[in-house]
Amino acid sequence: MHMKFTTALCAMAVATVGTTASAQSNFPSRTIEVLVGFAAGGPVDTATRTIAPFLEKHLGDGASIAVINRPGAAGAVASIATSRANPDGHTLMMLSYPALVTAPFGQDEAPYSLDDFEFLGNVTSDPHNFFVAADSPYDSLDALMEAARENPGEVTVAAAGVGGAAHLALMVFEGETGLSFNYIPADGGAGTLTQVLGGHVDAGITTLSALIPYVEEEQMRIIASFAMDRPAALPDAPTAREQGVDVLWGALRGIAAPGPLPDDVRDKIAAAVEATMNDPEFIAIAERQGIPLFYADGATFKEIVDTDLSRLNALWESSPWQ
Amino acid sequence: MTFRSAEVMAGLVLVAFSVFAWREAVAIRGAAAFFPMAIIAALGFFSLVYLVRSVLAGRQTETVFERWRIFVAALVISLIYINAVVHVGYITSTVFFIPVLAWVIGFRRPAYIALTTLIYLVCVYFMFEVVFRRPLPSEMLLEFIRSIR
Amino acid sequence: MLTALTDAFFAVMTLGNLAAMITGTIAGIIIGALPGINVTVGIAILIPLTFGMEPLFALGLIAGIFNGASYGNAIPAILLNVPGTPAAVATTFDGYPMAQKGRSAHALRIACYASALGAIASAIALILIAPPLAKVTLLFGPAEYFWLAMLGLSSIAVLLGSDPVKGLIAACFGMLLATVGMDQITGAMRFHFGYWELADGLPTVVVLTGLFAFSRVLMMAQEGKMTGVSGEALRLSRDKDEGPILKGMLPTLTRSGVIGIIVGILPGVGGNAAALLAYNEEKRAAKDPETFGKGNPRGVAAAECGNSADNSSSLIPMLTLGIPGNAIAAIIMGALLVHGLVPGPQLFREEPVIVYGFMIQMLFTAAILFVLGGMVATRLFAQVLRLPSVVLVPLIVSLMTIGIYTTTYEIMHLYMAVGFGLVGYFMIKLDFPVAPFVLGLILGGVAEFNLRVALRIARGDWTYLFQNVVSKILVALLALIILAALSRFIRDLRRRLRDGRTTLVERETME
Numbered sequence: 001m002h003m004k005f006t007t008a009l010c011a012m013a014v015a016t017v018g019t020t021a022s023a024q025s026n027f028p029s030r031t032i033e034v035l036v037g038f039a040a041g042g043p044v045d046t047a048t049r050t051i052a053p054f055l056e057k058h059l060g061d062g063a064s065i066a067v068i069n070r071p072g073a074a075g076a077v078a079s080i081a082t083s084r085a086n087p088d089g090h091t092l093m094m095l096s097y098p099a100l101v102t103a104p105f106g107q108d109e110a111p112y113s114l115d116d117f118e119f120l121g122n123v124t125s126d127p128h129n130f131f132v133a134a135d136s137p138y139d140s141l142d143a144l145m146e147a148a149r150e151n152p153g154e155v156t157v158a159a160a161g162v163g164g165a166a167h168l169a170l171m172v173f174e175g176e177t178g179l180s181f182n183y184i185p186a187d188g189g190a191g192t193l194t195q196v197l198g199g200h201v202d203a204g205i206t207t208l209s210a211l212i213p214y215v216e217e218e219q220m221r222i223i224a225s226f227a228m229d230r231p232a233a234l235p236d237a238p239t240a241r242e243q244g245v246d247v248l249w250g251a252l253r254g255i256a257a258p259g260p261l262p263d264d265v266r267d268k269i270a271a272a273v274e275a276t277m278n279d280p281e282f283i284a285i286a287e288r289q290g291i292p293l294f295y296a297d298g299a300t301f302k303e304i305v306d307t308d309l310s311r312l313n314a315l316w317e318s319s320p321w322q
Numbered sequence: 323m324t325f326r327s328a329e330v331m332a333g334l335v336l337v338a339f340s341v342f343a344w345r346e347a348v349a350i351r352g353a354a355a356f357f358p359m360a361i362i363a364a365l366g367f368f369s370l371v372y373l374v375r376s377v378l379a380g381r382q383t384e385t386v387f388e389r390w391r392i393f394v395a396a397l398v399i400s401l402i403y404i405n406a407v408v409h410v411g412y413i414t415s416t417v418f419f420i421p422v423l424a425w426v427i428g429f430r431r432p433a434y435i436a437l438t439t440l441i442y443l444v445c446v447y448f449m450f451e452v453v454f455r456r457p458l459p460s461e462m463l464l465e466f467i468r469s470i471r
Numbered sequence: 472m473l474t475a476l477t478d479a480f481f482a483v484m485t486l487g488n489l490a491a492m493i494t495g496t497i498a499g500i501i502i503g504a505l506p507g508i509n510v511t512v513g514i515a516i517l518i519p520l521t522f523g524m525e526p527l528f529a530l531g532l533i534a535g536i537f538n539g540a541s542y543g544n545a546i547p548a549i550l551l552n553v554p555g556t557p558a559a560v561a562t563t564f565d566g567y568p569m570a571q572k573g574r575s576a577h578a579l580r581i582a583c584y585a586s587a588l589g590a591i592a593s594a595i596a597l598i599l600i601a602p603p604l605a606k607v608t609l610l611f612g613p614a615e616y617f618w619l620a621m622l623g624l625s626s627i628a629v630l631l632g633s634d635p636v637k638g639l640i641a642a643c644f645g646m647l648l649a650t651v652g653m654d655q656i657t658g659a660m661r662f663h664f665g666y667w668e669l670a671d672g673l674p675t676v677v678v679l680t681g682l683f684a685f686s687r688v689l690m691m692a693q694e695g696k697m698t699g700v701s702g703e704a705l706r707l708s709r710d711k712d713e714g715p716i717l718k719g720m721l722p723t724l725t726r727s728g729v730i731g732i733i734v735g736i737l738p739g740v741g742g743n744a745a746a747l748l749a750y751n752e753e754k755r756a757a758k759d760p761e762t763f764g765k766g767n768p769r770g771v772a773a774a775e776c777g778n779s780a781d782n783s784s785s786l787i788p789m790l791t792l793g794i795p796g797n798a799i800a801a802i803i804m805g806a807l808l809v810h811g812l813v814p815g816p817q818l819f820r821e822e823p824v825i826v827y828g829f830m831i832q833m834l835f836t837a838a839i840l841f842v843l844g845g846m847v848a849t850r851l852f853a854q855v856l857r858l859p860s861v862v863l864v865p866l867i868v869s870l871m872t873i874g875i876y877t878t879t880y881e882i883m884h885l886y887m888a889v890g891f892g893l894v895g896y897f898m899i900k901l902d903f904p905v906a907p908f909v910l911g912l913i914l915g916g917v918a919e920f921n922l923r924v925a926l927r928i929a930r931g932d933w934t935y936l937f938q939n940v941v942s943k944i945l946v947a948l949l950a951l952i953i954l955a956a957l958s959r960f961i962r963d964l965r966r967r968l969r970d971g972r973t974t975l976v977e978r979e980t981m982e
Binding site for chain 1: 511512515516518519522608609610611612613653654655656657658667668670671738788792793794795796798801802805808809810811813814815816817878879880881920924927928930
Binding site: 329332343347350352357365369387389397400405420424427429434435438446456459 | 501
């Protein structure tokens with residue numbers, strides 16, 4: 001019976017597409033849903049709720065957007081739902097990378113492929129960083145690496161979620177340097193900070209936006225940022241690259257949709273994302289909230305994802321983390 | 323059915339569940355399996371104690387399970403409703419669901435139930451859609467009309 | 472600090488800010504009362520609307536929502552046995568039986584006053600001793616969290632009641648369900664049966680809604696009662712015969728308040744556990760523990776005071792250290808950031824008026840709750856019970872469905888609620904206690920995760936678990952509780968033997 005329902009629904013969905021295909025320019029014809037793979041209140045949710053009113057404004061035509069939380073499996077539940085949604089532009093997603101590409105790893109059957117998505121524009125980029133408490137004996141990356149070299153697997157490093165972006169950052173770092181640390185799973189970004197601040201672990205890895213206030217207050221010290229250049233907000237924080245370790249790593253969040261979208265719908269949404277990212281009012285609000293904006297158009301976004309995928313695949317092959 | 327036989331059945335279900343869970347747990351990779359296995363072992367042990375105790379000396383009083391047809395009907399109607407909410411739409415399904423279930427379990431005052439349903443739906447719509455912007459499942463009827471137009 | 476406090480006081484006392492606090496409190500009561508809409512969701516939706524507001528106006532709304540909701544939770548818990556959030560589970564234990572006896576208005580009032588007093592105590596703690604309390608947060612590493620969870624689990628012993636075997640089965644079942652989903656340490660999947668939706672584990676709210684609400688609905692359908700509670704029984708004036716509502720409850724409120732405040736400052740444990748622990752402690756300390764679960768007003772007061780006393784204190788790590796201990800603190804931190812206020816020690820230095828203003832608002836909204844909830848909300852909501860219980864059945868199912876569905880838009884969670892409704896139904900029919908199950912579900916995961924993380928840090932060295940002072944204190948407390956429970960058990964056993972009853976089973980049969 002459930003099957004029949006679904007089939008009937010699919011038939012109707014097709015019928016809907018069929019009838020509106022001739023008059024596609026009337027997008028949006030109903031509320032646009034933006035799926036968020038995390039519960040209300042987290043950073044991805046906050047970013048989405050901040051951008052939503054501006055997307056409405058730049059889409060025009062009285063567009064209305066509803067933010068829908070579909071938490072589960074580090075965003076995989078929302079990714080799956082998006083990949084299976086009707087590609088008419090009324091279902092969008094705030095995708096979270098690298099979770100998008102790592103979720104299918106180790107599964108017998110991949111729940112979606114990257115080709116199921118249409119990338120419409122990146123919104124935020126938040127580099128990960130190696131950090132220690134201000135009073136830590138490891139006051140530089142060299143000191144920490146030296147300790148890890150002397151006692152392999154002894155130096156404890158907290159990072160949120162096994163297989164999550166922060167943990168992968170550590171694995172990429174280990175792969176690049178050939179060192180081995182004792183990875184300590186922490187209860188989210190906040191858990192990572194508590195563990196390091198309370199002296200329960202030697203070092204931690206988390207995103208730049210979460211660290212800025214602590215570094216400014218001299219409670220924590222960034223010993224290596226995995227960003228391309230020193231962050232503008234913290235010019236004293238050294239990058240890993242300038243210390244001879246070529247690791248670039250961060251979390252990307254952007255707008256995606258199930259593909260392929262009709263051309264005019266895709267262009268319309270992509271233009272709205274771009275316009276929002278250039279909207280001074282939006283930029284001001286995002287800056288106040290500490291949302292690290294980084295715009296890249298859909299094609300560039302896809303390119304970044306594709307490049308890293310091969311690297312992650314290699315990492316998974318050599319040392320699967322599950 | 324006596325309370326004792328009900329307890330014996332529950333004991334059997336619990337023991338069977340423990341065995342099933344154990345077989346699942348041993349298949350879990352690595353250190354993740356230890357804690358569930360320890361818990362299941364304890365669960366299985368207590369379930370066995372419970373089962374043996376019920377067999378040896380259970381209460382002989384009758385269990386109270388009257389109107390079981392209504393129990394099953396309420397369960398089935400609720401399950402149909404849950405599916406209908408997702409696939410047909412919240413308002414449409416609720417309009418049918420409230421009167422039908424109330425009728426089945428024995429409430430026979432049409433005007434009263436119609437009014438209650440109406441007030442309830444207005445409140446829910448206002449709270450969820452308008453105030454808290456949590457979209458209710460879309461109405462298939464409306465979608466259909468829209469697609470024809 | 473005193474000048475900062477007085478400055479903040481006058482900044483808060485504007486007409487606009489007062490209006491914001493009152494509006495927020497009313498909104499909070501409604502948010503708490505609606506299943507599927509919780510404080511986090513309410514504030515998340517509010518934040519984009521506060522961009523243009525004065526910071527203290529926005530924070531007044533938020534403080535009101537936060538405090539209001541912790542009473543709002545109690546409304547469906549008492550009237551319908553539907554805990555709006557896991558924090559309200561303990562409220563159902565005695566609140567619902569009270570409502571069944573026609574004392575719903577009385578129960579709601581107790582809940583309201585106990586909530587308000589808990590929230591007030593918590594706000595005072597926040598204002599006076601936030602910085603030293605914040606240090607406590609950092610003292611708790613994985614080893615300490617493990618012992619804390621064990622301490623909470625040991626209170627199951629108190630909940631076991633007359634039949635320990637059934638209680639232990641329920642507790643094990645709860646802990647087992649806590650392991651469903653992706654293991655947070657190795658990433659291995661446990662009991663997910665191929666469903667992605669289960670990767671994050673069983674959603675506690677869904678399990679508890681099913682267990683409490685749907686099971687009750689099935690029972691109500693079966694009983695088929697055609698009448699509701701009469702308007703007369705709902706009238707508050709009836710309470711006058713019963714004397715002042717909170718008479719003789721000072722010890723109850725003190726105990727629960729302290730438990731709530733302490734549990735609140737520890738990230739990751741939070742309000743869900745606070746209410747249950749406060750309830751257990753109340754039952755343990757009572758001279759008449761057998762009346763708990765049958766409509767003892769002190770059970771309601773302990774639960775509600777406990778789950779509100781963690782409100783302000785759960786903000787302490789966020790405000791002083793910048794570490795949000797739970798989802799609500801995280802979303803409030805987001806709201807502060809919107810207004811350019813970066814939580815952490817520097818916030819007290821740079822924006823004292825706003826920080827202390829927000830703290831004073833937490834205090835004020837708790838006081839508003841006292842007046843508002845007691846007078847208006849209680850009268851209004853209690854009327855729900857005038858509907859015949861057979862009419863309530865479809866309404867509860869419908870509300871439960873939409874509450875769960877709009878939280879995650881996952882049909883599987885609806886099936887889950889029905890499934891756990893059946894589990895709950897048979898647990899009640901067969902006299903299995905539900906409380907140990909809930910405690911196992913909430914704390915089992917905390918205990919396992921922290922034990923394994925601690926052992927990982929120490930690379931398998933068990934002595935690490937006993938190294939710190941805090942660990943030692945917690946272990947000592949744990950030993951005391953277990954010894955006390957054991958000695959009581961042995962005493963009971965002896966008495967029974969003396970009375971000529973040989974086994975527990977036999978006693979069971981005689982009852």
